[in-house]
Amino acid sequence: MNESPDAHGHDDDDLRTMQIVFAALMGLLVLTVAVAYVDFGVFTLPVAMGIAVVKALMIMVYFMHLSHESMLVRIFAVSGFVSLGCLFAITFADYIARYPAS
Amino acid sequence: MSATVEHADSSAGFLAHHFDDRAQQRQAAVIGMWAFLATEVLFFGGLFAGYSVYRFLYPEAWVEGSKHLDHVLGTINTAVLLTSSFTVVLAVRAVKRGEKDHLVRYLLTTIALASLFVVVKTYEYWVKFSHGTVPGAGFELHDLYDPSVSLNQVELFYGFYFVMTGLHAFHMVVGIVIFAVYTRLAQLGRYDENYHTPIEMIGLYWHLVDLIWVFLFPLLYLIDR
Incomplete structure (x- = not known):
């Protein structure tokens, strides 16, 4: 018996997902730095925090396995x-x- | 989690006597870990709230303070930390598949990346200390972008900067120590496809430390570039 729900196969699919999530996180890091140079007026902080929330959700749902x-x-x-x-x-x-x- | 070190027969997988089966044991560990992580979110959350209140009150000082931080090093460190989170994911995946050599390799990679982060952070602190840009008597900040800014308010920004990044770096160091212990236990063959809850739990801790930095980085380094 496996301890964790996500250990029942899907291993290669799982690795693919994690690689995509990691690539997306790095892409969003570049975006985070890029938008810091753009003045969105009152939306500057909401844009920066919006990207951070997306990154945080990706970490929680995939890296921290909340999806499983x-x-x-x-x-x-x-x-x-x-x-x-x-x-x-x-x-x-x-x-x-x-x-x-x- | 500490009781896990005492088990003798690793091939059968560890089951404490007060659990019905390993699935229930793992569920209890995961819920307990998330309860702990919720307290960590609130622990850092108080600082984020304080940061936000003073940023609301002294926006010019926050912009000034942020511009004096090294955002290139900050970006590199964020990339290093995100990569270490990915190597932890690979470590958890490896142990679930019973690949003990890969587990040790990924744990060592994670320790190396985490240490690199702490070294870069230490260098940033050293630069700030050598320029006197540290809250307290004799706070100094030269080459102001906005000469009309209140230095007392910028000093407050640096108070939040040092406490928030310092507390974060402390969590990094604690994580490195735990990773080192688990790497040794992994070398001793303590974890396999049947029993690997400690590796999963340190993984959750590490991802949360990463997640907190994801918010710290833009809030401290990138306010107005």
């Missing part, structure tokens, strides 16, 4: 980020209202 894990594991994985989202939402609900945006 049970829903319970996925809920644990997401819990930290949801809590962090609450921290940001409550913090900035205060700061944005308190100071005029410059």
